Amino acid sequence: xxxxxxxxxxxxxxxxxxxxxxxxxxxxxxxxxxxxxxxxxxxxxxxxxxxxxxxxxxxxxxxxxxxxxxxxxxxxxxxxxxxxxxxxxxxxxxxxxxxxxxxxxxxxxxxxxxxxxxxxxxxxxxxxxxxxxxxxxxxxxxxxxxxxxxxxxxxxxxxxxxxxxxxxxxxxxxxxxxxxxxxxxxxxxxxxxxxxxxxxxxxxxxxxxxxxxxxxxxxxxxxxxxxxxxxxxxxxxxxxxxxxxxxxxxxxxxxxxxxxxxxxxxxxxxxxxxxxxxxxxxxxxxxxxxxxxxxxxxxxxxxxxxxxxxxxxxxxxxxxxxxxxxxxxxxxxxxxxxxxxxxxxxxxxxxxxxxxxxxxxxxxxxxxxxxxxxxxxxxxxxxxxxxxxxxxxxxxxxxxxxxxxxxxxxxxxxxxxxxxxxxxxxxxxxxxxx
Amino acid sequence: xxxxxxxxxxxxxxxxxxxxxxxxxxxxxxxxxxxxxxxxxxxxxxxxxxxxxxxxxxxxxxxxxxxxxxxxxxxxxxxxxxxxxxxxxxxxxxxxx
Ligand SMILES: Cc1cc2nc3c(=O)[nH]c(=O)nc-3n(C[C@H](O)[C@H](O)[C@H](O)COP(=O)(O)OP(=O)(O)OC[C@H]3O[C@@H](n4cnc5c(N)ncnc54)[C@H](O)[C@@H]3O)c2cc1C
Ligand code: SF4
Numbered sequence: 001x002x003x004x005x006x007x008x009x010x011x012x013x014x015x016x017x018x019x020x021x022x023x024x025x026x027x028x029x030x031x032x033x034x035x036x037x038x039x040x041x042x043x044x045x046x047x048x049x050x051x052x053x054x055x056x057x058x059x060x061x062x063x064x065x066x067x068x069x070x071x072x073x074x075x076x077x078x079x080x081x082x083x084x085x086x087x088x089x090x091x092x093x094x095x096x097x098x099x100x101x102x103x104x105x106x107x108x109x110x111x112x113x114x115x116x117x118x119x120x121x122x123x124x125x126x127x128x129x130x131x132x133x134x135x136x137x138x139x140x141x142x143x144x145x146x147x148x149x150x151x152x153x154x155x156x157x158x159x160x161x162x163x164x165x166x167x168x169x170x171x172x173x174x175x176x177x178x179x180x181x182x183x184x185x186x187x188x189x190x191x192x193x194x195x196x197x198x199x200x201x202x203x204x205x206x207x208x209x210x211x212x213x214x215x216x217x218x219x220x221x222x223x224x225x226x227x228x229x230x231x232x233x234x235x236x237x238x239x240x241x242x243x244x245x246x247x248x249x250x251x252x253x254x255x256x257x258x259x260x261x262x263x264x265x266x267x268x269x270x271x272x273x274x275x276x277x278x279x280x281x282x283x284x285x286x287x288x289x290x291x292x293x294x295x296x297x298x299x300x301x302x303x304x305x306x307x308x309x310x311x312x313x314x315x316x317x318x319x320x321x322x323x324x325x326x327x328x329x330x331x332x333x334x335x336x337x338x339x340x341x342x343x344x345x346x347x348x349x350x351x352x353x354x355x356x357x358x359x360x361x362x363x364x365x366x367x368x369x370x371x372x373x374x375x376x377x378x379x380x381x382x383x384x385x386x387x388x389x390x391x392x393x394x395x396x397x398x399x400x401x402x403x404x405x406x407x408x409x410x411x412x413x414x415x416x417x418x419x420x421x422x423x424x425x426x427x428x429x430x431x432x433x434x
Numbered sequence: 435x436x437x438x439x440x441x442x443x444x445x446x447x448x449x450x451x452x453x454x455x456x457x458x459x460x461x462x463x464x465x466x467x468x469x470x471x472x473x474x475x476x477x478x479x480x481x482x483x484x485x486x487x488x489x490x491x492x493x494x495x496x497x498x499x500x501x502x503x504x505x506x507x508x509x510x511x512x513x514x515x516x517x518x519x520x521x522x523x524x525x526x527x528x529x530x531x
Binding site: 035036037040041042043044045047105106107108110126127128129145146147163164166176177178179182184186188189233242243245246251252253254255256259276277278279280281282283 | 438440443444446447450472474477478480481482500501502503504506507508510517518519520521522523525526527528529530531
């Protein structure tokens with residue numbers, strides 16, 4: 001491959017696909033390289049697709065994208081070992097097109113997105129792992145793949161290679177991930193008939209429910225569980241900070257944690273009879289604002305998970321991936337149109353547009369959240385137990401008067417966590433979310 | 435904690451194993467044996483690729499690897515994990531993801 005490209009995009013996840021699509025659409029000569037057998041074969045997600053970010057690049061994606069269900073109800077459950085206290089938010093507003101969010105299956109969705117990228121004119125090569133970046137001093141001039149004669153040159157290389165970004169590390173753009181900045185998530189897909197799903201979750205055809213869970217199930221580790229409805233399958237998973245898995249004195253394995261979640265009396269009836277067809281694991285970069293590395297330099301840019309662009313508080317990632325991919329591509333297109341070289345000076349415009357977008361604004365808003373959760377393990381141990389015990393005391397009819405019950409509940413909170421701790425935690429959480 | 439057979443889960447997955455070319459390697463087996471107290475890879479790995487042997491040795495078989503990267507990231511004290519992605523087209527092939 002002696003050819004030279006305007007841009008090489010490494011990876012065919014949402015960030016890489018958006019970048020390659022946008023560049024190709026503008027008439028640039030784009031090479032995209034993906035190590036999987038097909039786009040999506042290496043990728044794992046919950047998965048909720050937020051329409052907005054995709055709509056900005058493919059406005060009519062609803063016509064043929066493989067979408068499972070549009071979400072009409074969001075549940076947030078706090079679990080202790082045998083009960084849950086939760087909120088359900090369902091709105092008919094979510095039941096009117098254009099829908100705001102969908103459940104998807106990544107292997108299928110990525111394949112579809114990739115077909116659009118190729119239609120737009122990008123050249124895609126699969127089953128090819130990029131082994132390292134070709135550098136000329138501190139300038140990136142191309143990539144070397146694990147194929148014969150696998151050196152390819154380009155004016156700019158966009159790293160859309162996901163959370164583990166071996167390439168950026170080898171090139172010295174940033175250091176190793178920190179275990180305290182990534183969550184390890186495991187999940188399974190369970191198949192069952194559409195009608196059963198609709199009955200169990202009280203929904204009609206094409207309507208979906210998502211449940212986010214936190215509580216004692218994570219054994220004090222900072223983490224959450226999730227259960228999403230697809231068309232004829234459910235996705236169930238749990239993720240905790242990797243540092244917490246490592247430090248857990250019980251040495252609980254991720255799959256044991258998932259099994260515990262599946263057996264929880266509030267969950268088991270919802271997934272009963274589901275046929276398990278796949279077991280996955282993946283890291284999620286949850287370090288937030290403070291963990292975002294330098295994302296541009298001489299002839300290179302970083303987009304998506306590779307740059308740590310995930311909003312853990314709202315469980316958003318793929319939309320940040322698509323948005324960063326688009327903004328990077330637009331920067332290259334503008335530079336090219338202006339006849340500018342792809343230097344760090346030129347590519348800085350990418351960082352400026354990131355700062356201007358919801359991506360960095362949201363990450364900045366929640367910049368202290370990872371630390372607050374890390375410092376207050378009570379959110380995952382004491383509080384869920386207290387909340388559910390309070391609910392039980394309140395809802396059990398046993399001849400005890402309500403005032404006594406209320407006093408009992410308050411007392412249980414106070415003795416479990418002295419006032420100062422309680423108020424402090426609440427204040428810190430409020431500040432982190434503010 | 436419930437006993438879980440992870441092999442049964444992995445059995446559902448599709449892999450194209452690159453025989454004889456493991457993409458992850460323990461750099462120095464003696465370091466696991468002599469210097470690592472925690473051996474956290476043996477319980478953090480979601481595919482149970484790392485096994486604690488009776489004699490404090492740690493063995494690694496990557497066939498069921500889900501390519502998450504956790505083993506590399508947690509081995510911070512000793513950085514004893516040489517971690518690469520498999521050759522293009524090999525390794526885990528998610529049908530759903
Ligand atoms: C369990 C879980 C649940 C999640 N739930 C949600 C959710 O509900 N909603 C949401 O918006 N986000 C969610 N996220 C986050 C979301 O999945 C990511 O933010 C998003 O996938 C990032 O996209 P990306 O393109 O940057 O990276 P990826 O999707 O990881 O894509 C990277 C691509 O690069 C390829 N690649 C890597 N290295 C190389 C190389 N050297 N050579 C060639 N190819 C390479 C990979 O094979 C892969 O295809 C979730 C994540 C997880 C793990
Ligand atoms: S990459 Fe993940 S699945 Fe593979 S051996 Fe390491 S921890 Fe286990």
